[in-house]
Amino acid sequence: xxxxxxxxxxxxxxxxxxxxxxxxxxxxxxxxxxxxxxxxxxxxxxxxxxxxxxxxxxxxxxxxxxxxxxxxxxxxxxxxxxxxxxxxxxxxxxxxxxxxxxxxxxxxxxxxxxxxxxxxxxxxxxxxxxxxxxxxxxxxxxxxxxxxxxxxxxxxxxxxxxxxxxxxxxxxxxxxxxxxxxxxxxxxxxxxxxxxxxxxxxxxxxxxxxxxxxxxxxxxxxxxxxxxxxxxxxxxxxxxxxxxxxxxxxxxxxxxxxxxxxxxxxxxxxxxxxxxxxxxxxxxxxxxxxxxxxxxxxxxxxxxxxxxxxxxxxxxxxxxxxxxxxxxxxxxxxxxxxxxxxxxxxxxxxxxxxxxxxxxxxxxxxxxxxxxxxxxxxxxxxxxxxxxxxxxxxxxxxxxxxxxxxxxxxxxxxxxxxxxxxx
Numbered sequence: 001x002x003x004x005x006x007x008x009x010x011x012x013x014x015x016x017x018x019x020x021x022x023x024x025x026x027x028x029x030x031x032x033x034x035x036x037x038x039x040x041x042x043x044x045x046x047x048x049x050x051x052x053x054x055x056x057x058x059x060x061x062x063x064x065x066x067x068x069x070x071x072x073x074x075x076x077x078x079x080x081x082x083x084x085x086x087x088x089x090x091x092x093x094x095x096x097x098x099x100x101x102x103x104x105x106x107x108x109x110x111x112x113x114x115x116x117x118x119x120x121x122x123x124x125x126x127x128x129x130x131x132x133x134x135x136x137x138x139x140x141x142x143x144x145x146x147x148x149x150x151x152x153x154x155x156x157x158x159x160x161x162x163x164x165x166x167x168x169x170x171x172x173x174x175x176x177x178x179x180x181x182x183x184x185x186x187x188x189x190x191x192x193x194x195x196x197x198x199x200x201x202x203x204x205x206x207x208x209x210x211x212x213x214x215x216x217x218x219x220x221x222x223x224x225x226x227x228x229x230x231x232x233x234x235x236x237x238x239x240x241x242x243x244x245x246x247x248x249x250x251x252x253x254x255x256x257x258x259x260x261x262x263x264x265x266x267x268x269x270x271x272x273x274x275x276x277x278x279x280x281x282x283x284x285x286x287x288x289x290x291x292x293x294x295x296x297x298x299x300x301x302x303x304x305x306x307x308x309x310x311x312x313x314x315x316x317x318x319x320x321x322x323x324x325x326x327x328x329x330x331x332x333x334x335x336x337x338x339x340x341x342x343x344x345x346x347x348x349x350x351x352x353x354x355x356x357x358x359x360x361x362x363x364x365x366x367x368x369x370x371x372x373x374x375x376x377x378x379x380x381x382x383x384x385x386x387x388x389x390x391x392x393x394x395x396x397x398x399x400x401x402x403x404x405x406x407x408x409x410x411x412x413x414x415x416x417x418x419x420x421x422x423x
Contacts, residue, residue, distance in 0.1 A: 317357065337367075
């Protein structure tokens, strides 16, 4: 028999490296599973992991086996009928195992390999290829985090923070400074001694030797390391910029917005919120609902309360501008806005919406997205927003959602790196 024994020691995090290689190898199956999960999951289930099934032929691994020819001895466990030298008849036909499935005549089976994606891996594939625009603003605030950084050296400190290299460097400099004059005089005496020996001046030679011995004792008295030489690493707490963002959710809640449309809008908002959380340390959400009048509300009222009446979209845009002015200075916050509507609006109000976007909101925000959840023909609000989108493609974007299956593809289009670079 041939034994292959792997005696290599497992390195640290070897399993993690192997897992990443496995995920990269089966990327297409994982991406398909993630897209299917987005379509079928409920809103509250979006952040958990996912089970991915991979067909058996795609998970085959190389194996060691004997080549053709030669003689070999194989021990089959459980043999009670045959001994060495017996000829075993070849089985006729196919059979059926005890697994409950049907035998295959071509060697192919229905087995598949399943494994679990973690939450971070699932979200990583969910938002792969996406980026946030203008991800740059950072500001120090009172609740900023701190990190310990090296800030030079100090003459006081604990033994654990002693810098040996710096201390030895200071000690060497001190010894050079204190003995420089004596060493220079010793070099001069060496030259004078050589001249006195050549001239046979015994008196001068003895005088120079006495002075040389005195100077050497002085040099030796300079300590190799003194307490004044000790230097300690100095560490201070440095405030770190806190990357923060605020997401404004604007939605029409008039009578034409039924619960199905609101649920689709909620899925879009949820994707955007999770995307922001992955890119910013601190993320706040502001919910603004409107019909003819806009109000800032909590999440429960935003998604589930319903009112009747007409639609005046400009009221929500005005309220958003006021909230930004009062609480979210653009110099300190990355401001994103997402507006969802079925497209209804008072015709005379649509030009005002375009003017508010151009003059008041788009100069303040990082990115403004508008999604129209409707299967009807576009109305005046869509056409007004189209002109805004053409004027400022890097800041304003708009798409239409007709059914729940369009939510993720539309979100991917709005934040795709390739689309944004092209614009």
